[in-house]
Amino acid sequence: MTEKQEKILRAALELFAQEGYDASSTSRIARRAGVSEGLIFRHFTNKKGLLDALMQGMNQRMVQLVEPILGEPDARRCILATIALPFGLEPEEYDYWRLQYKLKWQKNARPAVLNNPLYQRLTQAFEQLAYPQPAEEARLLVHLLDSLAVALLRDELPDREAYHQFLRRKYGG
Amino acid sequence: MTEKQEKILRAALELFAQEGYDASSTSRIARRAGVSEGLIFRHFTNKKGLLDALMQGMNQRMVQLVEPILGEPDARRCILATIALPFGLEPEEYDYWRLQYKLKWQKNARPAVLNNPLYQRLTQAFEQLAYPQPAEEARLLVHLLDSLAVALLRDELPDREAYHQFLRRKYGG
DNA sequence: GTCTATAGGCCGATAGAC
DNA sequence: GTCTATCGGCCTATAGAC
Numbered sequence: 001m002t003e004k005q006e007k008i009l010r011a012a013l014e015l016f017a018q019e020g021y022d023a024s025s026t027s028r029i030a031r032r033a034g035v036s037e038g039l040i041f042r043h044f045t046n047k048k049g050l051l052d053a054l055m056q057g058m059n060q061r062m063v064q065l066v067e068p069i070l071g072e073p074d075a076r077r078c079i080l081a082t083i084a085l086p087f088g089l090e091p092e093e094y095d096y097w098r099l100q101y102k103l104k105w106q107k108n109a110r111p112a113v114l115n116n117p118l119y120q121r122l123t124q125a126f127e128q129l130a131y132p133q134p135a136e137e138a139r140l141l142v143h144l145l146d147s148l149a150v151a152l153l154r155d156e157l158p159d160r161e162a163y164h165q166f167l168r169r170k171y172g173g
Numbered sequence: 174m175t176e177k178q179e180k181i182l183r184a185a186l187e188l189f190a191q192e193g194y195d196a197s198s199t200s201r202i203a204r205r206a207g208v209s210e211g212l213i214f215r216h217f218t219n220k221k222g223l224l225d226a227l228m229q230g231m232n233q234r235m236v237q238l239v240e241p242i243l244g245e246p247d248a249r250r251c252i253l254a255t256i257a258l259p260f261g262l263e264p265e266e267y268d269y270w271r272l273q274y275k276l277k278w279q280k281n282a283r284p285a286v287l288n289n290p291l292y293q294r295l296t297q298a299f300e301q302l303a304y305p306q307p308a309e310e311a312r313l314l315v316h317l318l319d320s321l322a323v324a325l326l327r328d329e330l331p332d333r334e335a336y337h338q339f340l341r342r343k344y345g346g
Numbered sequence: 347g348t349c350t351a352t353a354g355g356c357c358g359a360t361a362g363a364c
Numbered sequence: 365g366t367c368t369a370t371c372g373g374c375c376t377a378t379a380g381a382c
Contacts, residue, residue, distance in 0.1 A: 020279050022195040025359055036365045041361065105275045106193050108327075136332075136339040140317070143324065147316035154281075157312075166309040177349075198373055209350045214375060 007033040012050045017095035075125035086149040180206040190268035248298035259322040
């Protein structure tokens with residue numbers, strides 16, 4: 001991956017995340033990246049190829065984030081780590097996640113990598129803690145996680161820390 | 174509102190909700206509605222006018238849905254009605270709500286009509302029920318509501334009824 | 347008056363040629 | 365890295381059918 005290719009991907013990510021895929025023209029991406037427009041097509045074939053490259057990177061990052069939770073043997077810690085997840089996202093990476101949600105609605109993409117294994121691990125965790133309806137509890141938590149990420153990405157959550165504390169306590173932190 | 178105008182709006186809603194606003198051309202909308210393309214511009218000025226007309230209808234519908242909850246004096250019933258809300262959406266109206274979420278991400282639109290007054294009413298309800306952190310509880314419930322709607326619209330919620338029951342019980346139903 | 351059919355201008359975007 | 369062909373989308377305009 002050369003330096004120019006990275007610049008292109010970076011510019012594409014910023015524009016896609018801010019304006020949406022359709023609304024971002026390859027010429028603006030090229031200008032923002034400081035390269036000629038043709039270079040985009042040389043390296044990524046077409047506009048869709050750009051998106052594919054970005055999505056591949058996003059999937060890797062997701063797996064990387066969820067892996068430690070899946071590997072956590074202690075049920076309580078597993079749940080708390082799940083709650084902490086959206087709060088721990090780096091602001092530099094926000095564009096990544098914004099793009100995820102944009103695509104979820106614009107192109108009906110499903111980031112199944114994240115949700116399914118996590119859901120199963122959480123169900124198990126709630127079972128271990130003898131919750132009466134572990135599957136539903138797990139679903140609730142996944143839903144909560146999702147809205148939480150949305151609120152953070154859209155800057156719609158005042159009192160971040162108070163809310164995090166509140167959730168930790170709810171799950172016995 | 175003539176029959177043709179309704180056909181146009183209906184076609185536009187379907188396409189916008191499925192493919193997104195940008196990706197839906199006026200020519201396809203006209204074809205789907207079975208009218209000539211020019212008619213769209215005669216009635217709605219431009220493509221944006223189409224969207225505006227749809228959003229006006231959506232806002233009215235939202236107010237209509239939330240109003241009875243805001244007017245409910247009993248705290249417990251107020252909370253349960255909130256939970257029931259997404260489960261009570263008519264499948265025929267799903268495109269409406271899908272469009273809402275698409276716009277939320279595509280155009281950063283905020284359906285504040287719904288969330289703010291509802292959030293305040295719920296805070297009050299949790300206060301009345303002597304929850305230790307009513308504001309956070311209200312936020313949690315609004316988040317939950319949001320994810321729930323998303324899951325229903327994207328057909329990602331098996332066991333609808335079991336889950337509804339589960340939530341009702343959690344809030345003392 | 348409402349609508350269709352058609353023709354076309356303008357513009358920007360993708361993509362490939364050079 | 366530049367240049368340009370081609371396509372499609374938005375919108376206007378007009379002539380005429382129901």
